[in-house]
Amino acid sequence: MNRPRVVVVGAGFAGFETARTLSRLVRDKAEIVLLNPTDYFLYLPLLPQVAAGILEPRRVTVSLPGSLPKVRLVLGEADGVDLEARQVRYTGPEGDTGTLEYDRLVLAVGSVNKLLPVPGVAEHAHGFRGLPEALYLRDHITRQIELAAGCEDPREYDARRTFVVVGAGYTGTEVVAQGKLFTDALVRKQPGRQGRKEPRWLLLDIADRLLPELDRRLSTTADRVLRRRGVDVRTGTSVKEATPDGVLLDDGEFIETRTLVWCVGVRPDPLVSDVGLPVERGRLLVDPQLNVPGHPEIFACGDAAAVPDLTRPGEFTPMTAQHAGRQGKVAGRNVAASLGFGARHTYKHNDLGFVVDLGGVQAAANPLGVPLSGPLAGALTRGYHLAAMPGNRVRVAADWMLEAVLPRQAVQLGLVRSWSVPLDSEAPEQARVPGAPEKD
Known part of the structure; x- marks a missing residue:
């Protein structure tokens, strides 16, 4: 019997916590695949200390294979999602392309630099x-x-x-x-x-x-x-x-x-708007259980998701690391629940x-x-x-x-x-290098 496959796109605060929580709950009963351009989780809040020479770069990076031993890491940048075929297309670090089929999909692609129409x-x-x-x-x-x-x-x-x-x-x-x-x-x-x-x-x-x-x-x-x-x-x-x-x-x-x-400021990763599902200011609309309405197989969390803020009715949770990490844990639990492991949870969090x-x-x-x-x-x-x-x-x-x-x-x-490191980049976690393949 084939194990169901869960594909988590993005390994920021939301994606990392989703993969970690899910791997603890389902163990070897499901295949968990994490698609990310790098092999590390970046602890963004300490990045200014790297720029100021206080911390060395590797101090703020946590190895994904080392910290998520039950999760299969695929290095690549997601290019699109085929909802009908249930596939995620991606481009690898050496220009190779591929697809990942999924039974459950978690979009946690995060955000990129916010641009304004200011000349120069x-x-x-x-x-x-x-x-x-x-x-x-x-x-x-x-x-x-x-x-x-x-x-x-x-x-x-x-x-x-x-x-x-x-x-x-x-x-x-x-x-x-x-x-x-x-x-x-x-x-x-x-x-x-x-x-x-x-x-x-x-x-x-x-x-x-x-x-x-x-x-x-x-x-x-x-x-x-x-x-x-x-x-x-x-x-x-x-x-x-x-x-x-x-x-x-x-x-x-x-x-x-x-x-x-x-x-x-930041804006949601452009991938979210290209999926073809309803968005709110570039963020994928989800219910309080982080599920995309009408698509029980798709979840979203972190900066990529417009999550209803149950502590402030009518608003969405702000794009912060605090919310992203906690939403990732809830997403992991709810994906596990959709596979028959545990019960679903509703996301509600007051800022601490x-x-x-x-x-x-x-x-x-x-x-x-x-x-x-x-x-x-x-x-x-x-x-x-x-x-x-x-x-x-x-x-x-x-x-x-x-x-x-x-x-x-x-x-x-x-x-x-x-x-x-151009400002207008959809992948700020990757430096451009001579001869690097261009995305279509």
Whole structure:
């Protein structure tokens, strides 16, 4: 008797938890296949620390074969879904194509960089969704500080030491917080720095405050810490145009810079809209049990799914890692239940609070609605991340201890170049390489 096959597309927070939960429940009674472009789960919340030289790249990646021994990993990027044939088409890392037949399908493809129709942004900005982008930014920041040290032109010197981040949400705020400390550490090692201005960081957002999607008290704490650190925080401000030499703001000011980091948000992976099923703003519509109405064999969770928020009737759950991970667990249980293992569950979750790492010992947090800041919030934030990571906890903690007593290793490896990580990419987890096959 053939075992039923469950195909999980995507190994982010939602896909990883789906596969892990399902493998524990069905054991060897079903074949579980995980389709993902890479062989690791990426713990996104710690990515800014990779860009700032605190954590090494492998610290924030967890091996899929090592952590999911009962799940068959297929390396590839999903190209489409044939609902009638019950097949998923994909392209492998070496350009080979294939199909996966399924009895149950879980779409957990996540999200990609959100683009806006701003002239020059696609050509001159870089996002922050994948490991290649973090490695590029780490090298790029180091390179700009080192190139500036050899500049004789004052304007070029200032431009190379000016860094602009657009988007004051969770990611943008943490990138600026870590980045400012990183560049300050780099210039402290340079001779003859007396009398010179510190590196300049700007954080821009069209909203009226930082972290507009979070509690206002978190916004106030983050704003205070960044301004005290010397960050130029500008709310109610957007970019009108990006050029090779800088950015033009909507108030007419031109900021000369060689660095534009785009953190304005994310959009669901385009694969979701191409499936041919009803969507809500690019997210696949599902019921509270994460099932696609009319298709009992298809489930969706995480950023790819518009999940009804039962704590706020009429709304959908926001696109956060907290929801994605918990939805993945529910999806795993419900897929197992559809195969005869256990009972179905309805997804309902009240936010337990958020943590925002502001670099050093500073952080903002509101566990269970209690606002915290300073070293206490910093300790809580790091503790939360260690508890939430599915692996590498000892290595991450060791890196944090070493970072507290040793200077950071700031060198350019040159492994990821600018053209390898375009902003307009449907696969931010993969760097483009020469001769790579193009998708049809």
